[in-house]
Amino acid sequence: MIKKKPVSVKGLVFDMDGLLLDSEKVVKRSWDYAGKELGYENFGDHIYNTVGFNLKRRTEYFKTNVDLDFPMDRFAQMTREYYYKIADKEGIAVKKGAPELLNAAKSHGCMIGLATSSRQIHAEQSLKRAGLYDYFDGKVFGDTVKEGKPSPEIYLKACKSIGIEPEDAVALEDAPSGAISAHAAGMRVIVVPDLVQPPEEVKQFLWKQAEDLERVIEMIWG
Template identity: 30%
Template sequence: MKAFIFDMDGVIIDSEPIHFEVEIGTVKYFGAEITQQQLENYVGMTAPEMWNEIRNEYKLAHPVEEILAYQLENKIKALRASELEPIEGIKEVIEGLKQRQIPVGIASSSSPEFIKEVLLKFGLTEYFDCIVSGEEVPKGKPAPDVYLKAAEQLGVKPEDCVVLEDSSHGVTAAKAAGMRCIGYVNVNSGNQDLSRADLIVSSIHDINLDDLSRL
C-alpha cells in the first residue's frame, strides 16, 4: 500500500441521512414523491447523474440545473446546522496513515462545494494530499474515473492504492480502477452490496493499518 483513498459520505461523516432527507424534500418541492429505499439505489452516484435519472423517471418538469442548485443549497444549510461529528475511529485512521507517511486522498461523488463544507466543518482539509469530486471527471461512480484521478494526483499506481467505501457503486468503482477496497457497513447508507470488497468491516476501529498487506 502506497496510498489510501477515502470516500467521504458515509465513511468520513455519517451524512447519508442528510442527503436522504434533502433529496426527498427536493423531489417533493419539484412535484413528485420518492422514498429513502428508492434513493438507496443512487448512493455513491454524482448529483448530476442521479438527478438526470430521477428527473426522467419521476417526470420532473424543471431543468436539472435548477434541481441541483436547490438541493445543494439545502444540503449545505442542513450540514451547517447539524451536530454531526466525523465517524468514530476515522480521525485515528487518518492520523495513523499520516504517521506512516502514506499519502491520503478523498475521491467523493459529492460536489466540490459540499466536500469543502464538510472538511472545513471538521477541520480536516489539511490532512488530505488530494481531493477529487466525481463531478470533476468524465464519469462518476460506478465508473473508476474519480479513483484513477486521485491516484494520478497522489503520484501512485492504482494497484498500490487501498480505498475505503460504503456503497456498492463505490466498491465497483474502486475495483474497476484496479484498487484494493475495504467495504464499511454503514447502516445509515441503506442496503448496499459490498460483496466485491477485499475486506468488509462493520466498524472503522476494525481497520488495522499494519495488517492491510493481507489485502
C-alpha cells in the same frame, strides 16, 4: 502465537459522504423536504438507488425513473439549501474512527487521497468544517471527472494525484458504485457500509469489509 505481518499499503483513497462524514442521512432528509415541495412524497428513498452517484448520474436517474422533465436544477438548489440549513443547525458528524484512521495512515507513511462524487465546492467546505481537509495529499471531485462512479476514472485520477499506483493503494468506500469504481481501477477495496449493504456481486471482489473505520486500522496494520 505468530503475529500476522501487516500488509504493504502505500496509499489510502477515501470516499467522503457516508464514509468519513455521516452526511447521507442529511442528504436523504433534504431530498424529502425538496421532493415534497415539488409534489413527491418520500422522495429521499431514491437515495438508496443512487448512493455514490455524482450530479450527472443522479440527473440521468431522475429523468429515467421519476420524470423525463424532472426539474433537476431547481431540485439541486432546493436540496443544497435544506442540507446547509440542517448542517448549520445540527452539524454533520464525523464517522467513528475517521480521524484515528487518517492519523494512522500518516504515521505509517501513507499518501492519502480523496475520491468523492460531491462537487468540489461542497466537498472542500464539508471537509474543512469537519477538520479533515488538511489530511489529504490529493483530491478528485465529482465535477472534475467526465465519468462518475462506477467508472474507474475518479479512482485512477485520485491515485495519480497522490503519486501511487492503484495496485499499491487501498480504496475505502461505503457505496457499491464506489466499490465497483475502485475495483475497476485495480485497487484493493474495503467497504464500510452506511445506508446500503454491498450486494453479493460486490462482496465477491472486496478485499475486506468493516463495521467502522476504527476497525480498518487493525485490518491494515494489525
